[in-house]
Amino acid sequence: xxxxxELIEGFRRFRARHFSENDAIYRHLVTDGQSxxxxxxxxxxxxxxPAIVLDCAPGDLFVIRNVxxxxxxxxxxxxxxxxxxxxxxxxxxxxxxxxIVLGHAQCGGIRTLLTTQGADNPNSFIDDWMRxxxxxxxxxxxxxxxxxxxxxxxxxxxxxxxxxLQNLMTxxxxxxxxxxxxxxxxxxxxxxxxxxxxxxxxTAHGFEKL
Ligand SMILES: [Zn+2]
Numbered sequence: 001x002x003x004x005x006e007l008i009e010g011f012r013r014f015r016a017r018h019f020s021e022n023d024a025i026y027r028h029l030v031t032d033g034q035s036x037x038x039x040x041x042x043x044x045x046x047x048x049x050p051a052i053v054l055d056c057a058p059g060d061l062f063v064i065r066n067v068x069x070x071x072x073x074x075x076x077x078x079x080x081x082x083x084x085x086x087x088x089x090x091x092x093x094x095x096x097x098x099x100i101v102l103g104h105a106q107c108g109g110i111r112t113l114l115t116t117q118g119a120d121n122p123n124s125f126i127d128d129w130m131r132x133x134x135x136x137x138x139x140x141x142x143x144x145x146x147x148x149x150x151x152x153x154x155x156x157x158x159x160x161x162x163x164x165l166q167n168l169m170t171x172x173x174x175x176x177x178x179x180x181x182x183x184x185x186x187x188x189x190x191x192x193x194x195x196x197x198x199x200x201x202x203t204a205h206g207f208e209k210l
Contacts, residue, residue, distance in 0.1 A: 018058060029059045036062045039090035041083070041164065042102045043069045043109065047192055050102055062090045068109030069102055070132045071164035074171045084171075092173055097183060099168060103161040104190040110157045113137050114149075132167075136160040158207055161187040161200065 001010070018025050039062040042050045051061055064086045072083060090096045113130040114137060121127040136159035140152050147155075165187050169175050177183035187200030189207050198207040 025058055034059050034062075034094065036060055036090075036094060037097045038062065038100060039064065039087070039094075039096040039098070040100045040102055041066075041069050041071055041087075043067065043104055043107055045104060045107065047106075048102065048104045048190055053190055053197075062086075062094060062096060064090075067126060067129055068107050068113075068133060068160060069104075069164065070109075070129070070160065071101065071167045072132055073167040087168075087171070088173070091171075091177065091183065095182075098186060099174070099183065100186045100188050101161050101164045101168075102188045102190060103157045105154060105157065105192045107153075107157050109133075110136075110153060110160060114140070114152060114156055133160040133163055136163050158189055158200075161189060165200070 001007075017023060036059060038060065040050045040054075041064045042048055044065050044067055050056070050063055054061070064083055066083055070083070071087070072081070074084070087099075090099075109126065109130055110133065112126055113133055116127055116130075117137075119127065120131070133156070136156050139159045140156045144152050144155055165185050168185055169178065174183065174185075178185060187207075188210070189198040189200075190196075191198060197210045199210040200206070201208050
């Protein structure tokens with residue numbers, strides 16, 4: 001699956017399913033507009049499409065995908081802040097009730113961060129982007145300096161979710177909604193090796209099976 005011809009065949013099956021007489025889902029979504037309750041920040045990785053993994057229907061999820069599912073902190077500097085603009089749209093215009101940061105196992109972005117040791121490489125957009133997760137890498141260096149690479153990877157992937165949750169709270173329009181209870185933040189981790197979904201537990205300071 002993946003050649004353009006196969007994708008067009010896929011669209012035909014999708015169309016037959018969702019635009020038929022007995023499935024009015026798009027009629028409603030077009031007439032009423034979208035009103036998803038959940039915004040999800042996921043990785044670009046082809047194995048972790050949140051709508052597929054979480055078995056969602058059209059209109060269910062407002063999805064932001066970037067390398068390693070990172071959220072940058074709020075900043076005044078002008079620029080092309082794609083992730084931030086999408087967050088703002090989801091929170092301030094669509095009024096989502098939940099934001100989920102969905103990390104995952106075997107993340108190539110996190111592997112790059114651990115391999116490059118957080119070095120500043122002006123010639124790589126990936127290295128520059130991954131520096132957002134530098135606090136997670138430093139935490140792994142501090143707590144697991146001699147652990148096997150697979151353990152360090154997993155820890156860094158999970159710490160990076162925590163960094164993004166902290167960065168979400170730097171946006172005043174997110175912080176105020178979290179504080180008044182109209183918005184809840186969640187840190188999840190899709191373990192693609194074991195087929196499990198884990199969630200960050202604030203009290204236990206760790207991820208546990210959902
Ligand atoms: Zn990834």
